[in-house]
């Protein structure tokens with residue numbers, strides 16, 4: 001449905017989008033993740049027609065959008081600061097798009113009622129926007145974005161300002177809602193939890209380019225590069241030389257999954273792959289810190305050689321700072337990263 005071909009946007013000498021290629025299929029939910037300044041908003045603006053391309057093309061349903069103005073592209077946009085019209089009631093806000101498209105009053109009112117049901121605010125049409133909570137306003141903004149039945153819905157940090165528990169709930173509801181409606185979605189977020197929960201496919205951006213694209217599981221299990229791994233919060237990364245079933249690293253000989261290519265590379269050890277036992281059972285380490293993370297405890301270790309290591313432990317069996325432990329590594333949690341300069 002959407003295709004970007006070598007899309008390029010420059011601000012001065014800097015490319016905010018750097019010959020970016022991206023496709024979004026009909027009914028697909030794609031979430032774009034990336035650090036601040038990586039070009040996420042520019043990408044949405046370019047698709048919406050709010051930002052001119054310096055090179056390349058945006059195609060919607062195969063049609064080049066170069067000469068199509070923003071309001072004729074049939075895409076919906078919902079920004080972080082959802083900017084409802086404060087002087088209109090909820091119904092007036094949701095009806096805005098259909099009214100612009102000259103939809104008659106009867107069908108328009110029916111559509112508003114239907115959408116408010118859908119976003120979990122039945123009967124709220126006559127309420128004043130100022131009387132709504134942040135989460136309710138977000139739902140109204142979503143209903144307003146859906147009202148003109150856009151072929152593509154674009155969300156920029158859609159749940160950005162809400163507290164965590166509300167975000168976690170809404171993200172599940174959104175995914176169900178989009179599934180039910182068959183909406184095609186391109187969303188931007190800096191929150192990886194949100195992206196992984198919402199998306200069919202995650203796209204990680206860096207400096208106007210795509211660093212990795214894949215299902216949430218693929219990206220999580222096999223980050224393509226050191227950049228993506230660190231962006232996802234993985235820090236157990238070291239240089240390694242793979243030979244057969246093992247890798248030689250500063251932490252010692254580590255097992256690697258079958259089929260890992262031989263040669264020098266970078267190795268990521270997921271914290272779940274660092275198993276702790278008595279000091280003589282593996283790589284000797286001192287426990288530096290213990291951080292409660294809800295479902296588990298993150299333990300920071302200083303190994304007798306090599307950089308610091310993080311291990312993930314159960315709530316009841318995490319060692320305390322100052323303890324001496326032995327670390328053993330599990331092959332299934334070891335990933336060889338793209339160690340080239342481009343990957344870094």
Ligand SMILES: Nc1ncnc2c1ncn2[C@@H]1O[C@H](COP(=O)(O)OP(=O)(O)OP(=O)(O)O)[C@@H](O)[C@H]1O
Pocket residue numbers: 011014015016034035036037038039040041042043190
């Ligand atoms: N109108 C503009 N004029 C000049 N530079 C701009 C303009 N808009 C964006 N940029 C620059 O382009 C780059 C990409 O910006 P963009 O807003 O797309 O990033 P982002 O990934 O959405 O960041 P954030 O997560 O902080 O919103 C940044 O370096 C930014 O400073």
